[in-house]
Amino acid sequence: MKALQGIDGQPSFVDVKAPDCAQGQVRIKVMAVGLNRADLLQVKGLYPPPKGVSDVLGLECAGVITETGEDSRWKIGNKVCALLAGEGMAEEVVVDERHVLPIPEGLSFEQAAVLPEVYSTAWLNLFQLGDLKPGEKALLYAGASGVGSAAIQLCKAFNSPCWVTVGSPERLQHCQALGAEGGVVRHQGIEALQDFAPFDVVLDPVGASYAEQTLKMLKQDGRWVNIGLMGGRKFELDMALILGKRIQLIGSTLRARDADFKAQLIQDLETYVWPLFAASELDPCLEEVFDWAEAKAAFEKLGSNTVSGKLALSIN
Structure with a gap:
């Protein structure tokens, strides 16, 4: 064949x-x-x-x-x-x-x-590993991707407001049409997400380049679920932030x-x-x-x- x-x-x-x-x-x-x-x-x-x-x-x-x-x-x-x-x-x-x-x-x-792939990934990492509850806030990096598009819709369906990072204003419009509350265009800097923080769960396919900001934006007892390394694999980790906020850093593959x-x-x-x-x-x-x-x-x-x-x- x-x-x-x-x-x-x-x-x-x-x-x-x-x-x-x-x-x-x-x-x-x-x-x-x-x-x-x-x-x-x-x-x-x-x-x-x-x-x-x-x-x-x-x-x-x-x-x-x-x-x-x-x-x-x-x-x-x-x-x-x-x-x-x-x-x-x-x-x-x-x-x-x-x-x-x-x-x-x-x-x-x-x-x-x-x-199957994107809905399995979104469900596993947001709701099973990330334990996202109704009313809790989610941050989705690469929100216009396949996984991101599925994750936005699941957040909306299960009553968890979400925000996104995207590559263009047009892709931000795509995410908001699916149900995202808002977000930022990544080349303009993701620091503006701080206006919507703190977040209960971050779904992260990016990795190192967003890591420092992710730690700052997570809520007390927040869950950081890493599913990819598009932004690199190494960064300097401030363990005091993880300890003080009781953050769970979860690595996940399917x-x-x-x-x-x-x-x-x-x-x-x-x-x-x-x-x-x-x-x-x-x-x-x-x-x-x-x-x-x-x-x-x-x-x-x-x-x-x-x-x-x-x-x-x-x-x-």
Whole structure:
């Protein structure tokens, strides 16, 4: 089957063997796949897949189930989306059946394909690890990203006001339309966020370059959840601030988590988050769809840091 891998810094088509489908797994004919920054890093050779996962790109997909094991909750022909550790940018994918979700009613394959990774990430880090409660204030760095766009909507749905950092005034408008209270354009300096502080939870994919200001803006007993290092990995840490404010600094990744952890996370999404799509309280924020023959152009656009929301590849 055809699949996409990162070769010489570019997404490139390769022929790979279709995976076997074991008990407890389902086979999905992939119709669309979401693009994520992790894919961009993997193409550049900066984020290898976890042990046991092939070099095929793709952390989320949507499609039609074509094979199941015995006693599966899923049936052949079901339209689904799935959270993956990789291998989604292919004509077929095999995945743990517990990591699969029904496509919310009214959404296309392309819209559904951009949901699992970002909503899993936002839910895990804001509400499970960050323990964000109704009425508590959240600060979301990179608010117009896929994860940021999902996080804003979840904050609004669960009654937690949020503020953002973004790359342009247009992206700030995007975030406010989704429900953010306000925010700042990062090249103008994030110090202005102090006007909205203190914050109970900070969702941080940036890291070092924002660290000093993050410590200042967190509330007593605040939770700082770091999920990325776009702004570097090293900084001088004032431990007195962490101690005095009783701040929890939490490092978090999702891709390499074990199958049982992801299964519980997906179950929580289906219980608490998926009904909000049926109620039209959440939006996939799909900015553009590319044919997968145009994968290079899609990756270039993702790397331009001008996308508000998500991009998808239409495969079949």
